[in-house]
Amino acid sequence: MSKILNPEKLKKEIDKLKKEGKKIVFTNGCFDIIHVGHIRYLKEAKKMGDILIIALNTDKSVGRIKPSRPINPENERAEVIASLQMVDFVTFFDEDTPYNLIKYLQPDVIVKGGDWKVEHIVGADIVKEVYSLPYFEGVSTTEIINRILNKYKTQQSQPPAEIIEKAKKLKFLILDVDGVLTRGDIILDEENNEFKIFNVRDGHGLVMLHKAGVNIAVITGRHSKALQRRMKELGITEIYQGTREKLKIFNEIVKTYELKKEEIAAMGDDIIDLSMLTRAGLSFAPEDAHEEVKKRVDYITLNKAGKGAVREICDIILKAKGLWDKFIDEYSNF
Missing domain, CATH: 3.40.50.1000 (HAD superfamily/HAD-like)
Structure with a gap:
C-alpha cells in the first residue's frame, strides 16, 4: 500500500490502527528540501508513538506563507518524505494551517520543532499530547538555499x-x-x-x-x-x-x-x-x-x-x- 494517502483514506487507516492499539503521531510542514535537521526531528517524533503521519503543505499553501517557495513541487516532496523509514503515512493540506485536518484525523500526539512553543502549536486545543522537540540551530531549508546561492555567486564571480x-x-x-x-x-x-x-x-x-x-x-x-x-x-x-x-x-x-x-x-x-x-x-x-x-x-x-x-x-x-x-x-x- 502506498504511504501517500488523501485525508479520507488516511482517516480509515488511522481508525483501524487505533483499534489495534496503535498510538498515532502527527506532524506537519513544507519539507521543501530534506536536510539533517528534518531527519533528526522525525526520528525523535517517531519515538513518541507507533505510527508517524506527515501532513505536507500543498504548493498553494506554501506559496501563501513563504513567497518564492516551494523549490520542489508537492508530489516530489511527498515522494521524498514517504521514502523515509520512520515515516508511515503522508497526506496534504491546502489551508495555511493543518487545524481542520488534525480535527478530522484525531491523532493521539502532535509534534513540532523547538521553534514552536507548545501553547502556540496548531491543534493543541484538540489533542492531549503535544510536544515541542529540540530545534537544531543553523540547519534549515533557508540556510541551505542561502549556502547554495552564495557558493554559486562566488563561482559566477570568476569569469x-x-x-x-x-x-x-x-x-x-x-x-x-x-x-x-x-x-x-x-x-x-x-x-x-x-x-x-x-x-x-x-x-x-x-x-x-x-x-x-x-x-x-x-x-x-x-x-x-x-x-x-x-x-x-x-x-x-x-x-x-x-x-x-x-x-x-x-x-x-x-x-x-x-x-x-x-x-x-x-x-x-x-x-x-x-x-x-x-x-x-x-x-x-x-x-x-x-x-x-x-x-x-x-x-x-x-x-x-x-x-x-x-x-x-x-x-x-x-x-x-x-x-x-x-x-x-x-x-x-x-
Missing part, C-alpha cells in the same frame, strides 16, 4: 576562461553612459539642468584602467554638464555627447587608434548600443540591461548599472592583464 583570454588583448574600452555608468534615471530641474548619479567605485576602476594603459571613451545620446565634469575628474577626454549614431563614433575611434577588433571592449544596456556591442572584440552588459542586449553580449555583470557594473569589468580586465596585484601593492604601501 569564464574565454572572457579572460579576450580581456588580455584589450587596448580600448567604450562605454554607454545612462544605464551603464548611471542607473539610467534622468533627473531634470525646472531650468532643464540634468543631474546624474555616478558610482565612486566605477570611477576608480576607470582611473586604474586608464593608468594601466587602456584608453576609455564614453558615448551618449544626451547632453550633460555633469557627465563632462565627472569625466574630467577621471581624466577621460574621449567624450561624445548628443549622438545616436554610436557606430559612426565607434568606427572613428577604431580608425584614429588603428585598433583591431580584438583590442576593443564595449559596454551598453539598450538596443541602441548593439551596433557597437556586436562589433567589439569583447562586449559587456550590466545585470539589469535590456534582455535583447543580454542575449548578444559576451559577458553580463553580476552588478547592476550605476552600482558597480563598470568597476566589475575594470577589475576583470586588470586581472586578465596581470595588473591587479600591482595596484594592490601600490595602495597597500600608501
